[in-house]
Amino acid sequence: MALGEFDLIAKYFSPRTRRAVLGGGDDCALLQPAPGQQLAVSTDLLLEGRHFLPTVAPELLGHKSLAVNLSDLAACGARPLAFTLALALPRLDEGFLEGFSRGLLALAVEHDCELVGGDTTAGPLAIGITVFGEVPPGQALLRSGACAGDELWVSHAADGGLGDARLALEVFRGRVALAGEAFSEVRVALERPQPRVALGLALRGVANSAIDLSDGLLGDLGHILERSGVGATLEYAALPRSRALAAQPEGVQQACLLAGGDDYELLVSAAPAQRDALQRAARDAGVALARIGRIDAEPGLRVLDAQGRPFAHGLRSFDHFAP
DSSP states (O other): OOOOHHHHHHHHSOOOOSSSSBOBTBSSOBOOOOTTOEEEEEEEEEEBTTTBOTTSOHHHHHHHHHHHHHHHHHHHTOEEEEEEEEEEESSOOHHHHHHHHHHHHHHHHHTTOEEEEEEEEESSOEEEEEEEEEEOTTOOOOGGGOOTTOEEEEEEOTTOOTTHHHHHHHHHTTSSOOOHHHHHHHHHHHHSOOOOHHHHHHTTTTOSEEEEOSSOHHHHHHHHHHHHTOEEEEEGGGSOOOHHHHTSOHHHHHHHHHHOOOOOOEEEEEOGGGHHHHHHHHHHHTOEEEEEEEEESSSSEEEEOTTSOBOOOOOOOOOTTOO
16 A cells, blocks of 8 residues: 555654643644743745755754754754654655654654644755753853853864765765775764753853854854854864864865864853853763854954964855855
8 A cells, every 4th residue: 555645644653742722633742841941943944956955854854954943943952842844855766765763753752842733845955953942041052142352152063073974975975085984983973963961951040152063163153253242263273173173184174174164063252250060961962062263353263273363264154045
C-alpha cells in the first residue's frame, strides 16, 4: 500500500508529547510556557544545494536541521520547549524519511524539545523549522547589550575551533585537500553541529550580549556592534582553530576563521569581572571558551595580527543575496 501524506506524518513525525497542551493532529498546537516565562521563537529554512549537500546522510541532515534552530535559542539563553516542521519532498523515499526523522527526533529528545506539528508537501527538498523556547523576563541574551570595555569570548569544542565547517566545505568543493582522518574530523563540524544550549542557559546574568555564529565571525560580530552602537577589536592569533585548520595556508585559515559560517558556536561579550563566571559556565556546559578581543567605544571593527597591528583581510561573511 502506497504511503500517503498523512500516513507519512503518522509514521515518522508523530512522537508522543508530554509538555505541550496539544501537539500534532489539530489545526494548531497549544503551548503553555512555565508560569512567568516568555516565549522565544526562531525560524530557519534549509534548502538542498544552498544549506546542505545532496550527499549528506539523512540522519545527519535531520540532526542539523534542528541543531541550527536550537543554536538560536542558545544565543538567547532560552530553554527549548517545542518545534514545528515544514518539509518539502521531491519524492516519497522511506529510507530518507527513516534516517531523517531518527536524527531529528534524537536531538529533540536530547534537548527535551517536542515536535508539535507542521506540514509536508511535494517539491524540491526544503526543511523549515520553527522552534519555541522559554526564558524569564529580562534575562534573555540579546545582541544589543554589548558595552565598551567588555571582553569578547567564543565557545568551541575542546579539540576544535572556528572554521572547521567551512574547511570541510572547501574539501567538498575540491579547493582543499585533507587526509582521511583530518577530513572526517572537520566534516563532523559541517554535518553534525552541536547547539550550545547548556552554555546559553548558564550565561544568563553573566554575558552582556550574545549571538550564534552561523554566517561567519565578521558578519555576526557586526550584528552585535550595530545593535549595541559600539566597535570592537579582534585578536586574530587568539581565534581557536583545530590542528587540521592550523595546518592550512594562511589565506585558507583567514577565510575559514573570519568568514566561514556554519560554526554554530556562541560569541558573547562580558565585563572583565565576569571571567571566572564565564569559565565556570563553560566547564559546566562541557565546552571551552576563548577570549578573542574586546568591545570598544570607537565605532568599527579592527582585526589585529599576532604583533598587534591592524591588517586588511578583504573578507566578508555569507549573504544569500550578495552579488
